[in-house]
Amino acid sequence: MFEKILFKPKVRNIHFLILIIAFGVLLQACTGExxxxxxxxxxxxxxxxxxxxxQPIVQTDPAFISSDPExxxxxxxxxxxxxxxxxxxxxPRLAHxxxxxxxxxxxxxxxxxxxxxxxxTLLTANDVVWTFDRLRDPQVDSPTKDLYSNIExxxxxxxxxxxxxxxxxxxxxxxDLSDNHALIVKANTSDPISDFMGTGPFKLxxxxxxxxxxVEANGDYFLRDxxxxxxxxxxxxxxxxxxxEALRGGQVDLVLLISTDLYNTIKDEPGLVPLESATxxxxxxxxxxxxxxxxxPRLMQALRLATDRQAxxxxxxxxxxxxxxxxxxxxxxxxxxxxxxxxxxxDVVAAKQLLADAGYPDGIRLEMHTPDTGNRPNxxxxxxxxxxxxxxxxxxxxxxxxxxxxxxVWLDVDLGITGWGSRPYPQFYLDTMLVCxxxxxxxxxxxxxxxxxxxxxxxxxNEDQRVETYNQIQELLAERGPxxxxxxxxxxxxxxxxxxxxxxxxxxxxxxxxxxQLANQ
Amino acid sequence: MNSISKSxxxxxxxVPSWWRRLLQFFQQLFSRPVSGFGTAITLVFLIVALISxxxxxxxxxxxxxxxxxxxxxxxxxxxxxxxxxxxxxxVLLGSREVLVLAGFGTLFAVLFGTLFGLMTGYQGGWFDxxxxxxxxxxxxxxxxxxxxLLLGTIANSKYSVLLVIVVIYTPIVARVVxxxxxxxxxxxxxxxxxxxxxxxxxxxxxxxxxxxxPTLSVESALRFSYAIFLVASLGFLGVGVQPPSPNWxxxxxxxxxxxxxxxxxxxxxxxxxxxxxIGVNLMADGVKRLMSPxxxx
Numbered sequence: 044m045f046e047k048i049l050f051k052p053k054v055r056n057i058h059f060l061i062l063i064i065a066f067g068v069l070l071q072a073c074t075g076e077x078x079x080x081x082x083x084x085x086x087x088x089x090x091x092x093x094x095x096x097x098q099p100i101v102q103t104d105p106a107f108i109s110s111d112p113e114x115x116x117x118x119x120x121x122x123x124x125x126x127x128x129x130x131x132x133x134x135p136r137l138a139h140x141x142x143x144x145x146x147x148x149x150x151x152x153x154x155x156x157x158x159x160x161x162x163x164t165l166l167t168a169n170d171v172v173w174t175f176d177r178l179r180d181p182q183v184d185s186p187t188k189d190l191y192s193n194i195e196x197x198x199x200x201x202x203x204x205x206x207x208x209x210x211x212x213x214x215x216x217x218x219d220l221s222d223n224h225a226l227i228v229k230a231n232t233s234d235p236i237s238d239f240m241g242t243g244p245f246k247l248x249x250x251x252x253x254x255x256x257x258v259e260a261n262g263d264y265f266l267r268d269x270x271x272x273x274x275x276x277x278x279x280x281x282x283x284x285x286x287x288e289a290l291r292g293g294q295v296d297l298v299l300l301i302s303t304d305l306y307n308t309i310k311d312e313p314g315l316v317p318l319e320s321a322t323x324x325x326x327x328x329x330x331x332x333x334x335x336x337x338x339x340p341r342l343m344q345a346l347r348l349a350t351d352r353q354a355x356x357x358x359x360x361x362x363x364x365x366x367x368x369x370x371x372x373x374x375x376x377x378x379x380x381x382x383x384x385x386x387x388x389x390d391v392v393a394a395k396q397l398l399a400d401a402g403y404p405d406g407i408r409l410e411m412h413t414p415d416t417g418n419r420p421n422x423x424x425x426x427x428x429x430x431x432x433x434x435x436x437x438x439x440x441x442x443x444x445x446x447x448x449x450x451x452v453w454l455d456v457d458l459g460i461t462g463w464g465s466r467p468y469p470q471f472y473l474d475t476m477l478v479c480x481x482x483x484x485x486x487x488x489x490x491x492x493x494x495x496x497x498x499x500x501x502x503x504x505n506e507d508q509r510v511e512t513y514n515q516i517q518e519l520l521a522e523r524g525p526x527x528x529x530x531x532x533x534x535x536x537x538x539x540x541x542x543x544x545x546x547x548x549x550x551x552x553x554x555x556x557x558x559x560q561l562a563n564q
Numbered sequence: 565m566n567s568i569s570k571s572x573x574x575x576x577x578x579v580p581s582w583w584r585r586l587l588q589f590f591q592q593l594f595s596r597p598v599s600g601f602g603t604a605i606t607l608v609f610l611i612v613a614l615i616s617x618x619x620x621x622x623x624x625x626x627x628x629x630x631x632x633x634x635x636x637x638x639x640x641x642x643x644x645x646x647x648x649x650x651x652x653x654x655v656l657l658g659s660r661e662v663l664v665l666a667g668f669g670t671l672f673a674v675l676f677g678t679l680f681g682l683m684t685g686y687q688g689g690w691f692d693x694x695x696x697x698x699x700x701x702x703x704x705x706x707x708x709x710x711x712x713l714l715l716g717t718i719a720n721s722k723y724s725v726l727l728v729i730v731v732i733y734t735p736i737v738a739r740v741v742x743x744x745x746x747x748x749x750x751x752x753x754x755x756x757x758x759x760x761x762x763x764x765x766x767x768x769x770x771x772x773x774x775x776x777x778p779t780l781s782v783e784s785a786l787r788f789s790y791a792i793f794l795v796a797s798l799g800f801l802g803v804g805v806q807p808p809s810p811n812w813x814x815x816x817x818x819x820x821x822x823x824x825x826x827x828x829x830x831x832x833x834x835x836x837x838x839x840x841x842i843g844v845n846l847m848a849d850g851v852k853r854l855m856s857p858x859x860x861x
Contacts (some may be wrong), residue, residue, distance in 0.1 A: 283821070284820050284821050287821075302821065304646055304821045304822040304825075305822070307822065308821070308822055308823075308824045308825055351629075354627070357629060358627070358629060358647050358648060359647075415802070421647060424647060424807050424808040425627060427625060427808060428625050428627045428808075431625075438806070439807055439808065440806055441806055
């Protein structure tokens with residue numbers, strides 16, 4: 044019955060044909076060089092309600108969102124100035140074109156001229172200027188204030204033209220402009236937390252915290268052939284298993300960010316399409332380097348030597364992902380990844396010796412904090428068993444993710460497991476996690492040589508020099524870094540086969556929901 | 565139906581009388597198949613809890629990488645879980661955590677409950693009023709909700725679980741004891757003892773307590789079975805215990821994620837919970853029949 048109502052008239056098939064062609068054209072546009080926007084194609088009817096199971100969101104102000112669910116909702120209500128493709132290249136969004144000056148310090152963006160906010164007002168350069176001024180305002184104190192501290196000025200040089208001037212050149216500036224927080228908000232919005240005033244493909248219908256958030260298609264979206272869906276319901280679940288059960292039972296259509304165990308239970312389920320995306324996401328185990336016991340670098344060395352990475356890869360990831368070498372620069376960044384570094388091998392005797400040298404001949408007791416999401420609890424349990432052989436007695440303390448991050452537990456504890464999402468370029472991790480004054484320097488690591496290298500890699504316009512510097516950085520971190528990074532994991536999920544067009548991005552929150560449509564039957 | 569007070573001479577004149585009475589009590593429990601079955605299960609689990617470290621073939625958190633996700637076999641009787649841990653060993657070792665926490669929790673709850681029940685029932689007056697209203701307010705909150713509330717505010721450890729059991733069950737035991745005390749108090753022999761100059765402590769312990777014992781035994785056995793269930797439930801909800809504890813409830817919670825692939829990792833701890841709760845309940849039923857036969861329909 045349902046199918047008949049939706050697909051009966053033959054005329055509709057033509058719409059679908061147009062839709063598919065339009066989708067193909069757009070896909071090509073997204074993956075290619077920056078180009079002008081598509082000419083409006085035939086106005087198609089929007090059909091279908093997609094129900095997505097997500098962990099509850101806390102932040103709704105784009106300047107403060109961080110988790111995948113928050114970013115996924117944000118990026119469907121708002122738009123970025125420029126976007127990032129699944130292949131990690133830059134694609135146009137609200138800016139359809141841009142030019143960069145010779146010295147790499149001046150960027151001029153031309154905006155789309157027919158984009159409107161959900162209240163009908165036209166998007167102009169002022170909105171872009173207001174948004175980025177807010178993101179770099181120390182008073183607002185968004186996590187992006189350091190990222191954008193290199194911006195000298197932002198100016199509206201025309202109604203639809205914005206000019207960014209940098210203090211120093213930054214080869215990754217376009218990526219920085221597509222930071223998860225950099226969603227363009229209407230200028231002078233009084234309350235960015237509850238206004239949801241964006242230009243995005245969907246507009247807010249209702250939001251019941253901890254229950255669900257509903258959006259409907261924005262009929263005036265500047266891309267005439269998007270979105271394809273009529274409506275999206277983001278339904279909040281605290282429990283991953285419950286999300287997967289809801290998918291299995293048909294109460295939701297899409298789950299993201301699930302553990303390997305859960306993925307294995309649904310990947311062969313009829314009616315579901317498994318989603319897998321290789322990423323640079325990783326779980327890191329870090330020991331605070333600024334106080335006892337972690338201030339003695341031999342402790343971290345002992346933890347690394349006591350770890351059996353192959354066993355972790357087999358048990359925890361069950362083969363989905365790649366093994367790590369204790370640096371955040373993974374194999375995804377092919378050109379920057381140091382192939383020569385070896386995967387560290389387990390050596391329990393050497394680990395014990397290092398512990399004894401560091402003053403713990405009878406072993407050491409530690410508390411290990413970890414959030415309750417993804418594969419982290421399993422990782423903690425396996426590490427506890429492996430480290431016990433070297434006399435490292437760990438008490439595992441599993442906390443709700445909202446407590447672990449929300450109460451800043453992760454920036455305080457001595458030993459913790461933290462999940463880091465995938466970013467399109469590696470400099471992000473160095474600048475936010477590892478340099479002395481990094482905003483999320485959870486290991487409290489501070490090394491002058493490292494800071495110099497990180498600064499060079501982040502500033503140079505010479506690609507060969509950058510590759511060389513990243514290689515040195517990886518060697519330095521493998522030798523004396525504060526982290527143990529056992530693996531890079533794939534992002535896993537599943538979607539009902541009633542839908543097509545969903546492409547899981549390495550940072551799942553950045554997946555494009557406007558491209559999703561009812562499957563052609 | 566035999567009565568507990570009926571003496572029997574089995575020829576063991578040298579053993580102390582309490583031992584003889586205990587033996588006789590168990591004999592009577594086993595004389596009915598249903599309560600005998602329950603008692604046997606309870607005893608088996610108690611013995612397992614006692615000696616599990618000796619008989620478990622593997623450690624609770626011993627990971628055998630090559631054997632992960634194996635179905636039950638000769639090597640692993642209950643199979644292995646997603647991380648390659650022997651489920652049989654974990655169920656055996658888990659019995660210790662569940663039964664010890666539930667057992668000591670019940671013991672303390674019965675001790676405190678009896679104390680409060682005796683004092684409030686005998687003393688009466690404002691002391692009775694205040695204590696009982698406090699207990700009433702605790703009883704008004706569902707047990708699991710109260711447990712979550714308490715565990716949310718105090719440290720999340722197994723000692724907290726013990727404390728929670730005591731806090732939840734003390735008021736219940738106290739009310740039961742108090743009601744017996746109120747029924748016994750007006751009787752002549754209490755008045756006689758009081759007029760005879762017996763101290764209050766002596767009257768409570770020597771005259772009133774023996775009348776409370778039958779009801780208290782039934783109540784203790786019942787509380788024990790509820791406490792086991794509570795410990796497992798809290799484990800399932802992930803409060804009070806931390807991985808890699810082999811708490812049965814926590815094992816069920818963890819195995820729930822991959823139940824369609826590794827059902828045995830969920831089945832055996834779940835079966836252990838059911839079996840021990842049923843066993844203790846049947847035993848409690850038997851105790852009730854022996855202690856107060858007139859209340860059985």
